[in-house]
Amino acid sequence: MKVPPRIGDSPTTIRSLVGDNIVLPCEAVGVPIPVVMWSRGGEKYPAQDERFEQLQQGSLSIRNAKEGDSGKYLCIAVSEAGSESKTLWLEVNDPPRITNYLPSELVQPLNSFLMIPCEAEGSPRPNVEWFKGSTPVKQFQNGYTITTDGSLIISSLQPGDNGVYTCRVSNQWGNDSQSTSVDTQVRPHIVGENTEREAETTTAMQGDTIRLECNVTDAHPPATISWYMDDRLITNPENAGLEVDFGGRLLTIPFIQNQDMAHYYCIASNSVGDTQKHFRVNVQEGPIINSLAWEEVTVMAGQDVSFDCNVRGTPLPRISWHFDDIPLASTNQRYNFHLDGSIDLRRVEVIDTGFYTCLAKNRAGTANRTIVLTVEVPPSINPSKDHFALPEGTDVILPCEADGVPIPEVTWEKDGIPLDMEGAQYQQLFLGSLRISPVQAVDAGEYVCTARNEAGEASKTVTLRVHIPPSVVPTIPRMTTARVNEDVILTCPITDARADLTAGRETTIT
Structure with missing residues (x-):
């Protein structure tokens, strides 16, 4: 008895993953035993592919399944008693996987364009998601764009974009992910960075301590700071009397001197680039007069005299001269002012005696020098009577009024012998005249008065005759x-x- 072929019950849809070994069931029974044949798309199977093998009971074995193996397969059981067919659907699914390689770190400069690829394969087509840390990256937010192929674009990198980015692909068969760290490199920025032409001016008094700040911000990787003085790298600050602190951010110039006045600048650099900040350090020195602060000068009337006032200071001090606290006018032709600060007085007179002060001023302070000028005049004796004839017993004043600067000292001689003024008979008056009271016969003779001071001397002879009554x-x-x-x-x-x-x-x- 013949029995038509019958194919056993089995699922009509077979789902598997790429790489699996699959068996498409098609076990047929009948009398006589039916012959089982397979076809796909009109082509007989197994094809010339070693991965395909028809088993003894009729099922089709597929080793190391590929996504291309998916499709409709037709199983036909044929015998003399008839035939039966069965259609099976094979779905070879591919778990998602990322096909490109992501380095562990992406280092990019500030404001650069960055595209992080995430090329994925899988069946069905995987869904692509991006995360920054654990936070999902949303399309078109915060400058992010996710392309159709899954790449993440950051159009202008900023320090806030630094972090770990993860691309995650998934479908119902699984998921895959890769992560990379984005490191945005930033050229150093110095607060107040400038050019040499725009140098920041710092002015200090001699002896002060100043600090030049090179405050670096936003540098990534960290910046290295170098200091220069007039284009010379400061390699040993201590040898130059300088101090560098806080990783180079602060340059200290203690007890500043004139030789420290210079152009200073700092350079902050990293692998991205560098920036500079320039300083112009000015040192102000109060006026210093390189002469005696107090000096006494004595000259003869009619002579010329010069007073020096050699001054140094920064900025260059302005010099003015004063006489008894009254400014001297440059229009006075008796005064000659020189560029070095000295002054000439022509043909000095007694009225020029007094205090001459050189006053030096600049923004850093003042200094002065005082010269006490004494104008001396040699003694002179006022003209007066020089012959006297008097009777004995009367009083007489022999005139000798002397002028001069300083006031002359007057002495008297009689017949070449100094007079003894200790007795009561002789009295020298205030201005130098000699009073004889009373006149005696022995007082007759030649009297010489001499007026002396530091400038010289003068003398006068007076003759005295004494008449005696018979x-x-x-x-x-x-x-x-x-x-x-x-x-x-x-x-x-x-x-x-x-x-x-x-x-x-x-x-x-x-």
């Missing part, structure tokens, strides 16, 4: 006896031969 010598007897007709000589001696005899004394003759 007197009779008291030796004459009061009575003389003589004979009649005898000559008698009566003597009358007097003390001054120049006296008038009529002034003799009375004598009686008997």
Whole structure:
């Protein structure tokens, strides 16, 4: 008895994964035993592919399944008793996988364009998602764009874009992911960065301490800071009397001096680039006068005199001269002002005696120097009477009024011998004249007064004659006896031969 072929019940849809070994069931029974044949798309199977093998019971074995093996397969069982067919659907699914390689780190400069690829394969086509850390990256937000092939685009990298980015692909058969770290490199930025022409000016007083700041921000990788002084790299700050602190961010110049006045600049650099900040350091020095602060000068009237005022300082001090606190006018032709600060006085007079002050000023301070000028005048004796004839017993003043600067000292001599002023007879008056009281016969003679000071001396001769009144010598007897007709000589001696005899004394003759 013949029995028509019958194919056993089995699923009509077979699902598997790429790489699996698959068996498409088609076990047929019948009398006689049917012959089982396979076809796909009108072509007989197994084809010339070693992966396909028809089993003894009729099922079709597929080793290492591929996505291309998916499709409709027709199983036909044929015998003399008839035939039966069965259609099976094979789905060879491919779990998602990312086909491109992502490095562990992507280092890019600031503001650059970055595309992170995420090329995925899988069946069905996998869904692509991006995450920054654990936060999903959304299309067109925060500057992100996800292309149709799954790549992530960051149009202009910023430091805030740094982080770990993960591409995750998935379908119902699985998922795959790759991660990479985005490191945005930033050229160093210095607060207040500038050019040499725009250098920041710092002015300090000599002896002050100043600090130049090179505050670097946004540098990634971290910047290296170098300092320069007039284009020379400062390699050993200590040897130059400088201090560098906080990784180069601060340059300290302690106890600043004139030689520290220079062009300083810092350079902050990393692998992306560098930037600079320039400083112009000015050192101000208060005026210093390289002369005695107090000096006394003495000159003769009519001479010229010069006063120096050699000043240094930064900025260059302005010099002015004052006489007894009154500014000297450059229009006065008796004064000659020089560029080096000195001054000439022409043909000085007594009225020029006083205090001359050189006043030096700049923004850093003031200094002064004072010269005490004394103008000396040699002594002179005022013209006056130089011959005197007086009777004994009277008073006389021999004139000798002397002028000069300083006030002259007056001394007297008589007949070449200095007068002794300690007695009561001689008195030297304030201006130098000599008072003799009373005049005696011994006072007659030549008197010389001499006026002296530091500038010289002068003298004057005064002649004094003393008249003595006649007197009779008291030796004459009061009575003389003589004979009649005898000559008698009566003597009358007097003390001054120049006296008038009529002034003799009375004598009686008997």
